[in-house]
Amino acid sequence: MRRSRKSPVNKCGQASGSGGGVGVGAAADEGLAEIGVATNLRSKPHRHFSHVLPGKSECANVSPVKMLVGRECNYSGRSRFSSADRCHVSSRYLPVNGPSVIDRMNSCAYVSQFSADGTLFVAGFQDSDIKIYSVDNGWQVRKNIRARSLRWTITDTSLSPDQRFLVYSSMSPIVHIVNIESAMTESVANVTEIHEGLDFSGYENDDSDDDGHFGIFSVKFSTDGREIVAASSDESIYVYDLAANKINVRIPAHSADVNTVCFADEAGHVLYSGSDDHLCKVWDRRCLSTRGKESGVLIGHLEGITFIDSHGDGKYLISNGKDQTIKLWDIRKMSSNARGNSLDRHVDWDYRWMEYPSHLRHKRHPNDQSVSTYRGHRVLRTLIRCYFSPSYSTGQKYIYTGSADANIYIFDLVTGAQVARLNYHRQIVRDCSWHPFNPMLGSSSWDGVIANWELVNNPSAVETE
Numbered sequence: 001m002r003r004s005r006k007s008p009v010n011k012c013g014q015a016s017g018s019g020g021g022v023g024v025g026a027a028a029d030e031g032l033a034e035i036g037v038a039t040n041l042r043s044k045p046h047r048h049f050s051h052v053l054p055g056k057s058e059c060a061n062v063s064p065v066k067m068l069v070g071r072e073c074n075y076s077g078r079s080r081f082s083s084a085d086r087c088h089v090s091s092r093y094l095p096v097n098g099p100s101v102i103d104r105m106n107s108c109a110y111v112s113q114f115s116a117d118g119t120l121f122v123a124g125f126q127d128s129d130i131k132i133y134s135v136d137n138g139w140q141v142r143k144n145i146r147a148r149s150l151r152w153t154i155t156d157t158s159l160s161p162d163q164r165f166l167v168y169s170s171m172s173p174i175v176h177i178v179n180i181e182s183a184m185t186e187s188v189a190n191v192t193e194i195h196e197g198l199d200f201s202g203y204e205n206d207d208s209d210d211d212g213h214f215g216i217f218s219v220k221f222s223t224d225g226r227e228i229v230a231a232s233s234d235e236s237i238y239v240y241d242l243a244a245n246k247i248n249v250r251i252p253a254h255s256a257d258v259n260t261v262c263f264a265d266e267a268g269h270v271l272y273s274g275s276d277d278h279l280c281k282v283w284d285r286r287c288l289s290t291r292g293k294e295s296g297v298l299i300g301h302l303e304g305i306t307f308i309d310s311h312g313d314g315k316y317l318i319s320n321g322k323d324q325t326i327k328l329w330d331i332r333k334m335s336s337n338a339r340g341n342s343l344d345r346h347v348d349w350d351y352r353w354m355e356y357p358s359h360l361r362h363k364r365h366p367n368d369q370s371v372s373t374y375r376g377h378r379v380l381r382t383l384i385r386c387y388f389s390p391s392y393s394t395g396q397k398y399i400y401t402g403s404a405d406a407n408i409y410i411f412d413l414v415t416g417a418q419v420a421r422l423n424y425h426r427q428i429v430r431d432c433s434w435h436p437f438n439p440m441l442g443s444s445s446w447d448g449v450i451a452n453w454e455l456v457n458n459p460s461a462v463e464t465e
Helices: 030-043 049-051 064-073 083-090
Strands: 098-103 109-114 120-125 129-134 140-146 156-159 165-169 173-181 186-188 197-198 216-221 225-232 236-241 246-252 258-263 269-276 278-285 296-298 305-309 314-323 325-330 372-375 386-388 398-401 407-412 418-423 428-433 440-445 449-454 462-464
Touching: 030 083, 030 325, 098 120, 098 129, 109 156, 109 449, 120 156, 120 305, 120 440, 129 165, 165 216, 173 449, 236 258, 269 305, 314 386, 325 398, 386 428, 407 428
Parallel strands: 109 428, 140 186, 156 216, 216 258, 258 305
Antiparallel strands: 098 449, 109 120, 109 440, 120 129, 129 140, 156 165, 165 173, 173 197, 216 225, 225 236, 225 258, 236 246, 258 269, 269 278, 278 296, 305 314, 314 325, 325 372, 386 398, 398 407, 407 418, 418 462, 428 440, 440 449
16 A cells, blocks of 8 residues: 555654744635625625614624614514624624633544534544533533544544434544443443444455555545545545445545545535545536546645535535645536646655745646635644634634644635634644534644633734734
8 A cells, every 4th residue: 555645753743833924815706706795695784784873874894783773673674683694793703712721631632523513522632532522511521432443543533413423533444433322421442332343445346455454534424324424545435324334335536645525515415525636526426327437626736635624505615735725616617637737746845744845835736726725824744624614603704724833723715814813722733613603613732732712801812813
């Protein structure tokens, strides 16, 4: 098997130095204009709220006080806030203050994830611990899962839609599933509880790896909870049927490690994947039997892709890249294939221990198809993740990411402006998660700290711009 560029060189190590600067390049084309209009509609207040006082002209940035007065006086004629009104108010209050320390471990934290309803928070650590905290119960530990047969670290976790089960992956072809509703708080794999192993190496006609010793970088439940999709170091995407207890399909997806995969929307037919071959790809499972290849390719990153998050509308996605950028994509602009668009990678640079070459920081792919590019954070040492902000509270007005400089960055989706930089951690922030409803953000860092950012009076820990 070809040696993965995520192969361990040492345990965690020290945080990289600060710096890197802030620079944004946003492509002002029709794609950005379209998502800008959609985002504005989801987070702009009703026009009548700007006319709280007679004779006042309409203003797009209506204060919360005016919004409340307008609601009480029923200026909109609805006697309540619409979802756009709510987003306009709540998106003004970002979870940038604090933080409070939820937990501190003697192990690098790799994963942080709120559940879909925001009642649970999952954190995965390098030493095999996965902790599930009850957010509404003072962040008490509801489940302490101890993985076994772990390779290197917990690479990913995913909660089932009904929040009864959790799957976790590592640098192994075996993904484990745990019942988190059981009465046992201490869940030690196959000692106090059974952690059922789902074998991703047993796919028939698999000739990609003689010994089957590949690893899983990304794992996700489908919206209906019937399937699990996984991205692996054997250059493939797998879909596992839980009812049949077998792999449904293996897609030889890329020419290098597949670091990330996710569903495009709730239907579950379309997948997005990202790889160290610099490409994002779009897969329609309904066409695989006839086409036998991807539905399209998104070209623009100069280095490998560490994570992808879907906008959820089947059109847009964002990706984090080792070229130190986040890119926004519109799949309607994708190519039919990557032929003639590949670039030679910089073999003298390794993101695991080297800084990104300064002369490449603002280089652009000659055939860049992305809608917008966001810069300022750092993607080094590990597969750092990025996300859209929640739909309910912000209308997905922002994107946010961890960073190798130990900060968390929040960008305005449309303008590309950096609106906040959260500074507290002492080492790499690999993952972070914005609460689906409340102004709250959880972060996990290689310093072993799980932190919670929210609206409290402690401005010394945050820099906003």
